[in-house]
Amino acid sequence: MAGSSADEGTEVGAEIESLRRENSRLRSALDEIRTRLEEPEEILRAIRQGEIDALVVEEEGEEQIYALQQFGRAYRSMVEECFPFGVWHADPQGQPLYVSPSFLKLLGTDLRALRERGLFHFLPPDTRERVDRAWEQCRASGEPFSAEYTLPLHDGEERTVWTRGLLAETANGLLYWVGVNLDITERKKTREELQQQAEALQRQAEALRLADRRKDEFLALLGHELRNPLAPIRNGLHILLQPDVDAESIEQIKRIMEKQLNHLTRIVDDLLDVSRITRGRIHLRKERIELARSVGHALESVRSFVAAQGHSLSIELPARPIQLEADPTRLEQILVNLLNNAAKYTPRGGSISLSAGREANEAVIRIRDNGIGIPPELLPQMFDLFTQAEGGLDRSQGGLGIGLTLVRSLAEMHGGRVSARSEGPGTGAEFEVRLPALAEDADTQAPSPTPRSVPDGRRRILVVDDSDDMARTLQILLEHRGHETRVVHDGPAALLAFRIYQPDVVLLDVGLPEMSGYEVVRQLRTEPAERSPLIIAVSGYGQDSDKRQAIESGFDAHITKPVDPDALLELLAAAPRPPLQTTPPTI
């Protein structure tokens, strides 16, 4: 038993030993497994903690080294931060896998929302439908995707984004959409600005072409208009130079020449006025005037022309006078132009009416005719320079198409405005002028206008002009009206003649040689005289500054060559009368 028990003991011991060995073997195997497991764990840990920056990958039996951070981070920064709004990445079905944080931040969304609500869920419905459709088509066809859209932001701003993408194959043969979101807001703005500039330039070019064409038309018209009166004047002159022309013809020709000359003078005056107004060189000499008086003056100016056309003219004036603060000459010019215009564009025997009245704080003057009217397309540009109704009835009375421009400019300079109305061709036209009127209280206190008396007094007039022709024609004109005249041709002679002759009026040419008219007038003013004579400057220069200089030098008045005889005679009427029965000493 003992032996067997010893054997048993030995057996058990061996078994224990065997188990122990087995245990030890298992233990070391376990250690080995644990050690082996440690390695991938260690790799994972190192990757997670960012302790490695390259991986070895076996590709087609060859080891390739993939650098992770050294290049990868820089590359990512480049695509994500160097340009807005980075990159995107999607699977072939269009599910976004990655979108740069800068873009997500801009949208105020995240990748999950993009996946769940759609890649373009942040767009307004219209835009979204368009972009979604394009994206769908590209996913179906595999064609590169490109879409531009404007993105309303929460702060009210807008951004324009250009999304581009293409289906790219990765090294492992998988397909992915890769793309960029480009911020093209500035580019689009620039593009639109350029477009607008181009359009503006085009409009300017068009306006310039139009202006150029109008200018050409105007020059052609100007040539025509100047030649019209010049031709009869030249013819008349030619006839007058012939011997044995009978007195009746001479008289007739003189009338024609005078009429044509007036016409020429008016054209040149208008031209100069327009040029001065467009350069801002006209200054109004405003004074308190009564509207009816200006209307009266204007009617006088146009009466003969209106009558010659066989028109009837009716006037309607307000019961209570309307006072204006206006330049009388310019106000008259406005009315004369409109009345002439009405007469010009109305067939013979038409009727023209002028009505004036007060509406609130404005004086309103309407001039109506039953003439050829204005085509609707011409109405808006009626007052523009060089616009003229085609086919004016009487081209010889045509004018330059600058009269209405003058009217508008002058009215606007007075703080007023003008407008034209017409129902169309053949229906006549109505022009309306509105000017600021003075308050009615002031009206009632205004002195009643003195009636104009036709001057008839005989005057002693000294004519000073270095042009013999000019002096002589003035002399003939004045003597024809019963005045007494003396003529001299320079300053010193004028001073001498003044002392001896004691004229009531001196007509003094400003542009005298050696001693200018300004100098002469200054000296004349220092001469002792029984009564102050009326000294009138006669000048080829009619600018306001010229007139001002004349008055400042001592002239009483200024008239511009060519001298309008009526204006001159009217001025003379205001001159002091000579004492009765005074016989002037002879020179």
Place this chain on the structure above:
Amino acid sequence: MSDDPGSMMSEGVAPEGGEPWRLRLYVAGRSPKCVAALENLRRFCEERMPGQYEIEVVDLLENPRLAKDDQIVAIPTLVRRLPEPLRRIIGDLSNAERMLVGLDLKARD
């Protein structure tokens, strides 16, 4: 990083005398982590076993095939070829504690 040399010395076990340690560091060019790993390794060795080690630097960018020898997956990786058994430590070797454990110079927890 617990990089206190004093505490490491007291805890660490110096390599037994005799044969020098043969260490091989696998790198990919002069990438930041590889440069850091080499610096950390040199400092570690100078402190622990001055004069008793050899460091071999293998640049896998120059010769990727060499990765196969020690089955290198991530870079940088340090391989202790001697003394046996072969040990490897992955990463930039910035944690001295992990170095001690990884090189059997300190018992594992």
